[in-house]
Amino acid sequence: MGLSIIILAAGQGTRMRSNLPKVLQPLAGKPLLAHVLACAEELAADDVCVVYGHGGEAVKAAFSGSDVRWALQAEQLGTGHAVQQAAPETPDANMALILAGDVPLLTSSTIQKLLGATPPGDMAVLTVDMDNPGGYGRIIRDGGNVASIVEQKDASEEQKAIREINTGVILCPAAKLKGWLDALRNDNSQGEYYLTDVIAMAVADKVTVHGIKANSAEEVMGINDKKQLAEAERALQARLVDDLMAEGVGFADPARVDIRGKLSCGKDVFIDVNAVFEGDVILGDNVKVESNNLIRNSQLGAGTVVHSNSHIEGATTGNNCEIGPFARLRPGAELANSVKVGNFVEIKKSTVADGSKVNHLTYIGDAEIGRNVNVGAGTITCNYDGANKHKTTIGDGAFIGSGVELVAPVEVGPGATIGAGATITKPAPDNALTIERAKQLTVKGWNRPVKKGS
Numbered sequence: 001m002g003l004s005i006i007i008l009a010a011g012q013g014t015r016m017r018s019n020l021p022k023v024l025q026p027l028a029g030k031p032l033l034a035h036v037l038a039c040a041e042e043l044a045a046d047d048v049c050v051v052y053g054h055g056g057e058a059v060k061a062a063f064s065g066s067d068v069r070w071a072l073q074a075e076q077l078g079t080g081h082a083v084q085q086a087a088p089e090t091p092d093a094n095m096a097l098i099l100a101g102d103v104p105l106l107t108s109s110t111i112q113k114l115l116g117a118t119p120p121g122d123m124a125v126l127t128v129d130m131d132n133p134g135g136y137g138r139i140i141r142d143g144g145n146v147a148s149i150v151e152q153k154d155a156s157e158e159q160k161a162i163r164e165i166n167t168g169v170i171l172c173p174a175a176k177l178k179g180w181l182d183a184l185r186n187d188n189s190q191g192e193y194y195l196t197d198v199i200a201m202a203v204a205d206k207v208t209v210h211g212i213k214a215n216s217a218e219e220v221m222g223i224n225d226k227k228q229l230a231e232a233e234r235a236l237q238a239r240l241v242d243d244l245m246a247e248g249v250g251f252a253d254p255a256r257v258d259i260r261g262k263l264s265c266g267k268d269v270f271i272d273v274n275a276v277f278e279g280d281v282i283l284g285d286n287v288k289v290e291s292n293n294l295i296r297n298s299q300l301g302a303g304t305v306v307h308s309n310s311h312i313e314g315a316t317t318g319n320n321c322e323i324g325p326f327a328r329l330r331p332g333a334e335l336a337n338s339v340k341v342g343n344f345v346e347i348k349k350s351t352v353a354d355g356s357k358v359n360h361l362t363y364i365g366d367a368e369i370g371r372n373v374n375v376g377a378g379t380i381t382c383n384y385d386g387a388n389k390h391k392t393t394i395g396d397g398a399f400i401g402s403g404v405e406l407v408a409p410v411e412v413g414p415g416a417t418i419g420a421g422a423t424i425t426k427p428a429p430d431n432a433l434t435i436e437r438a439k440q441l442t443v444k445g446w447n448r449p450v451k452k453g454s
């Protein structure tokens with residue numbers, strides 16, 4: 001039987017107290033809805049439909065590249081009404097799986113369990129036992145199967161004592177669902193069309209409704225406010241770090257790391273506290289990331305060490321490089337093997353070949369640096385003339401003294417030495433010393449100015 005997924009994402013999310021629609025709130029660097037869509041994708045359904053409403057255009061725009069169908073729910077009249085907006089386009093022969101856009105930690109393996117436990121033609125509800133079930137719909141069982149779901153606001157005291165709740169994940173034959181949706185009424189305490197009312201209708205139609213329990217309450221937690229968002233963030237981070245530790249990655253403290261994207265690691269990688277990884281980050285074997293580092297969309301070669309407090313974005317390094325402390329690698333920084341980039345050094349859109357060192361207080365932009373070059377402290381490539389960017393080329397084995405300005409476009413030849421304090425505007429020839437400095441002058445008998453009136 002084919003599978004159609006309907007994701008409910010039209011709710012306002014008032015409790016977020018945010019201008020951003022709830023399903024766009026970020027979790028591990030991606031909108032809540034992206035996590036649900038990723039789960040849906042793993043299930044390889046025939047079609048995925050997102051019911052959107054509040055902040056709709058922004059939600060659609062955020063997922064413009066994705067292969068989903070959008071159904072507008074202009075007014076939020078309840079979860080049943082939301083499904084009604086998507087159902088007409090759902091093939092009758094399929095099973096319809098309803099997910100919520102604000103339940104981002106749900107895994108496809110749990111859904112597979114639900115699918116596997118539901119014979120064709122039957123229905124299933126994903127449930128979970130909660131110590132504190134307040135606010136959720138309660139599962140009423142009869143003879144083992146689900147008889148109905150009662151919303152908290154409509155529940156009797158006896159029903160409120162039930163700890164098994166509706167996670168909102170429901171699986172049922174699409175053709176039958178359409179009939180039940182048509183029969184929904186809103187004569188309940190909230191005046192809403194409850195999707196949950198279809199369960200009792202299914203039972204009346206002699207459809208078996210299986211209540212399948214999720215593995216943990218955490219996996220099915222719904223996100224309604226910033227506190228729950230933060231809880232989900234920690235839970236997801238713990239899951240990501242657990243997976244990496246299982247692969248052999250070492251963490252000084254699994255609770256003090258954040259992965260907002262995909263972190264791929266080789267063998268014997270070690271990550272110290274407060275490291276933040278964003279986008280796609282690849283760390284080779286034996287890479288060590290010290291404390292307080294941000295690494296975004298970068299690839300670091302085997303044996304590379306990132307010392308504390310560095311900021312790395314869009315950069316690549318070869319093997320055995322040393323970066324930081326307090327270094328900044330910006331997009332297009334490409335370091336070859338055994339390159340050293342020290343404290344307060346910024347490198348942008350530049351290549352640095354094997355064995356070169358840029359150790360202190362330096363800006364390298366739009367440059368091509370050869371092998372075994374030593375760039376002295378306080379060197380600046382003056383790459384910008386106020387209108388255009390220009391290139392600096394430094395040949396293999398060159399030595400740039402401290403406090404040098406290389407006014408681009410400019411070339412320093414292989415083996416060249418530039419004396420400290422020079423402002424280089426013309427090519428500096430190979431294997432020669434180039435100095436650009438006024439002669440040192442001493443004025444004898446010169447007196448320092450004194451403060452007026454003293």
Ligand code: UD1
Pocket residue numbers: 008009010011012051073075076077078079080081082100101102135136137138149151165166167168193194195196222
């Ligand atoms: C719903 C269930 C409840 C369950 C709980 C799990 C119903 C009637 N109740 O309650 O049994 O325990 O989820 O979290 O279904 N939405 C729309 N359009 C609407 C209303 C909601 O798209 O008109 C979406 C929301 O964006 C959200 C999802 O549906 O993603 C659930 O809505 P929400 O209001 O949070 O559900 P509850 O009333 O808490």
Ligand code: CA
Pocket residue numbers: none
């Ligand atoms: Ca509600």
